[in-house]
Amino acid sequence: MATTSARALELLSLLTTRWTTDDLATRFHVSTRTIRRDIDTLRTLGYPIEATKGPDATYRLAGGKLPPLLFDDEQALAVAVALQTAPTTVSGTTTAAARALSTIKQIMPAHLRAQAEALDLTTIGNYWDFPAPTVAPATLAAVGAAIRDRHLLDLEHLTPDGNRPEPGPPARVAPHHLVHWAGRWYLVAHDGDWTIHRLDRIHPRGPTGLTFHRRELPEDVAHYVMTTADRGDTTPTWPCLGAATLDLPADIVARFAPGGSVVEHLAPGRTRLTLGAWSWAGIAGLLGTFDTDLTDLRPHELRQACHTLAARYQAAIKPA
Structure with missing residues (x-):
């Protein structure tokens, strides 16, 4: 079966030009009957192969077009x-x-x-969908190529307004994984220790051509990115932006915080979370999903929203 499949694929590539049955049989070291059977199989799969009749029959893809894709x-x-x-x-x-x-x-x-x-779709984002700045195709291609070729990567970290910094030595890293999570692209790299870089916050310089020995992450790459607090995130421009200290470890907060939130490790079991929303009540509600004690809430509008929600919930549980 594997030999038959390989022959059929090569046959397709040849049939962009016209071939006789005898020539194809000679090329593949099979009988003309086998070639005709392969042609019938390809036609059954939807490939438009035209043929001339007679003892010197020839075959070619109709119109010399690209063959249909083999999708189910x-x-x-x-x-x-x-x-x-x-x-x-x-x-x-x-x-x-x-x-x-x-x-x-x-x-x-x-x-x-x-x-x-039949699937002509219209995609609409919702109010909570607040993606990161888009990544330049050249950045994605450069980082992807460095990972594929196992070449060290020189990169510059952009300023908060997205501009390149003043001239200076770039950071040299061994790039290992590209990760897309919560609308954001991350590069997992090694530079003496494992680090995470936001792709929209870096500018890769030209290829170094310097190879490196590929290490294995000590854990699953998805788990590593989701549970690492310092991954280069910056809060986007929301109408409301607030922060609170949570009595939870940073890796737990990082995993369940909304995309783009800033997670800061303060001490074992204590984490500072900065996040945005369309309303102060929205931030208060998001903080409540962590089901832990909260302290040092900022700014005043967030504290007021918590008081308002507490009053509403208190009223809601009163006997009718």
Whole structure:
């Protein structure tokens, strides 16, 4: 079966030009009957292969077009949905995703193309969706290439307003993993210790060409990013921004804090959390989900919102 599948894939690549049955049989060291059977199999899968008749029959993909993609129904559905609902975390990719979907539809078999075209979606963000600044495609490509090639990466940390810092020596790291979480891109790297960098907060310099020995993280990469307090996060511009000290370890707070919140380790079992929301009551409600004692709430508007919510809850539990 593996030999048959490999032969069919190579056959597809050859059929962008015209071949005789005998030539194909000679190339693959099989009988002409096997070639005809392979052609019938490809047609069953939806590939438009045209043939001439007679003893010197020839085969070619109809019109010399690219062959249809080998998607099943569920894969076609997944591609159509993914490309229309992909979060715009990389600048300039909205139009690129639409063009990619259009291209893929053109090389789908007819029945799958109809299914994909039936899913014309409109995606709407909600009020709590407050993503990070988008990442430049060049940054994502440079970091991804360094990880793939196992090359050391020189990077500059951007200023709070997104500009490059004054000229100076860059930070040199061994890049290991790219992670996308809560609308934000993170680079897990090693520079004497494991570190996390926000991709929208760094500027990679040109390739160093210097290789490094790849280490293994002591834990699952997703768990590491989610439970690390210092991951380069900065609070976005919300209408309301507040902070409180929680009687919980920083790794617990970091895992369940909203994306982009700033988590600061104060002491074992004590963490400072800064987060934003559309209202002061929203921040108070989010803090309440941690189910722990809160101290040092700031600013005054947040403390007032907590008093208001406490009064409302007290009134709600009174006997009717």
